[in-house]
Amino acid sequence: MKRLFPLYYNKVSPCYARDHLGNHGCYARNDIPRFLFLASEGRFEEAFYVLKETNPFSSGCGRFCDHPCETACNRTKFDQPVDIKALERFVSDYGYSKGLVPKMLSGEKGKKIAVIGSGPAGLAAAYFLSRHGYRTDVYEKQPVAGGLLTQGIPAFRYPRDVFEKELAFIKASGVTVKCGEAIDKNRFLNIARDYDAVIVATGAHKPVEIGIEGEKTTGVESAIPFLRKINFGRTEELKIRKGEKIGVIGGGYSAIDVARCSVRLGAEPTVVYRRTRGEMTAHSGEVDDTMKEGVAYKFLRQPLRIEKHGDKLKLVVQVMKLGPVDESGRAKPFAVSGAFEELMFDRIVLAVGDRPDLYFVGERFTVDFPRMVCPDLQYDESSKIFITGDAAMGSVENTGMVVRVVGLAQDTVRGVREFLGENVAQDSKRETAFYNTLNTKYFDTAGRLVEEELSHAERVGNFKEVVKTVDEDMAMLMASRCFNCGICIKCDWCYFYSDGSLVKLDKEWVPTKDEHYYEFIEENISSATYKSVEACPRSALTVTPEGSRLDDFRKCQYISACEITRGECKND
Incomplete structure (x- = not known):
């Protein structure tokens, strides 16, 4: 009989990996137990660098992330989940306040890579590659970098000065960002010839049409252009009047952001959604905030058509009811026979999703993630093309989830490094330290953090950040709640x-x-x-x-x- 030996060998925590119940931890693969232990010890600088191993947008994700890691947290089964999101924010803000700079992993390799698109996926891929010694140029068609981060997420959730600090950190790793660079087919071909590898990371910014009569009527617009005007300081172009009735169709983050921005500009928005609150893809906490801020909801209403009535828009909706769960894991809505409703608005914003627009790569292409197969290019160029982020995933429920595309960027970067001849070490498969493997008799119950927020009155008419960052003492206390699983x-x-x-x-x-x-x-x-x-x-x-x-x-x-x-x- 073979002898059994005990040893110290790390397991992964559920907040890092998918668990047996289907909960998904951090898509960006943040090493949560380690950064939290360092934070509990007041070793914030080291905690900062643990986060920056996997996520250049840790300050942003500490503000706007869905934090699936907290849903998967073992502490949920003991009392309440650890405040991972708030602590990620604190540690990241601390690092920036101290002027910390990136740690490089390799010297110059003498190879250059182009990234098309400066959204979270593109910038993350560039950052990871630059740390490994590759010269990385990012091309962005807009006048400012950031993609979804600056065009779609409002400042009250992600202040622009915070984004600028994250962008400066990425640039400090050696990344060059070239704005105002529209890429067409000819330019793309030239880039493919000039670089050792190309990553397409243009996101999903082309609005999905809902296919109803009247959706192109004057007064009907799409969420991303609406939010882009606000975030780029062109709010006056929207000409929103005080008390204006705005109908927002959708149940994801774009719909929520349009509604919350509208409230701040003096309008009276109503979100129209074909399912119920429980099926919305936006986080329940965000939905709570919209309701407190004055956003109205019309649940179980499926838009049928839009009609122009003078200077008003009539939205005719079908009343719905929920049936069995569909392939998305949510209850499927069914029409209630003969039940219709008419809603009157001054304008309607469609926020039902966005899809990639990859016209510039050629007439024909297929995605074999992380590769992009482009038959219109010569083989020498076609073999260099990679893809990442929402551009690779198409129109899916969690399009625009930043932490998710950061994880995809890591996968694409691995593919690029291997393509360029690196022998990239594979992570060994490890057991997960599920709750039933812990010995919880050593822990005491302790309450979760209550974050300080602006009052609802203070939010009116401005885009000030709503949630405030905790102080050092509170960060250490809340970080000490972590079980440090595994x-x-x-x-x-x-x-x-x-x-x-x-x-x-x-x-x-x-x-x-x-x-x-x-x-x-x-x-x-x-x-x-x-x-x-x-x-x-x-x-x-x-x-x-x-x-x-x-x-x-x-x-x-x-x-x-x-x-x-x-x-x-x-x-x-």
Whole structure:
């Protein structure tokens, strides 16, 4: 029978990975347990760099992210989830306030890469590549960089000065951003010839038509152009009047942002949605805010047609009811026979989704993520083309989810690096430290953070940021609520139970994966040692059979009693 050996080997936390219930953690693969432990210790600079390994937009995501990591958080099953989003924001803002600069991972490689589009996916891909030593040029057709970040997300959720700090950090890694550069077919071909690789990251900005009569009537407009005018300081072009009735069709973030902006400009918006609040793709917290700010809702209403009535618009809707769950995982709406309603508005904004517009790559193309197959190009050019972000995914429910496209950018960058000859290390598959693997008797219940916000009266007529960043003391306190699932934080419970089979090492905790702070005395392994494995609050230890793939790894953690006594051992 093979001998079983305990050892310290990291697991992944549910806030990082998809769990057995289908909850998805951080799409950007942020190392949440490690950055939170550093934050709990007041080591904010180190926590900042842990976040910047995986997400150049950590300050933004700490403001506008859907935070699926919190839904997956093990602490949810104990009391309430950890405030990961708010703490990511604090740590990132701290790093920028201290003037921290990117850490490079490699010297210059002598190869250059073009990225078409400066939205979150394009800038993230450029940032990751630049840190690995590639010269990276980003082409943007708008006069300012950012794509969705500056065109679609309002300043009250993502202040422009915060974006500018994130953009400056990306540029400090060596990325060049060229604005006002419209790319057509000929320009794209020339870029493909001039660069060693090209990444298409133009997002999804072409409005989806809902296919109803009257949607092109004067007074009907699309969400992205509407938001772009506001975010680019051209609000006067919208000519919104105080008390104007605006109908917003849709249930995602674009619809929510249009409604909240409209309120701030003095209008009276109503969101028209064919399902109920529970099926909206926008986060429930955002929906709560809209209601508190004065946005009205018409749920279970399917638009049928738009008619012009003088200077008004009549929206005829079908009354709906919910049926069984469809392929999106939400209840499917069905028409209530003979039930219709007429809604009157001064203008209507369509916010039902957007799709990629990839005309510039040629007449024919297919997406084989992360590659883009472009038969209209010669083979030498076609083999260089990659794609990432919403441009690669098409029109889907979570289009515009920044943290998601940052994760896609990581995948595309891996493909580019391998294409250019790098041997990119693969992450080993690890177990997940689910709640039932933790030893929660060591933890006390503690309440979740209540973030300070502007009062609703203070939000009227301006685009000031609504939520305020926590201070250092509160950040440390709230970060200490994290269970730090799957990693060792030197809590000493294993040492306490080990009955002399463990030696505690004198070294500082660092965020390096699989770093160990205790060593096993091989001759002293006993039932108490296995008790140490069970006692670990965080499921940071495991047991592996002799001869397993972890054998070499295990040998680094085992010493003999002779080594402790500096060789003063009796000969057999």
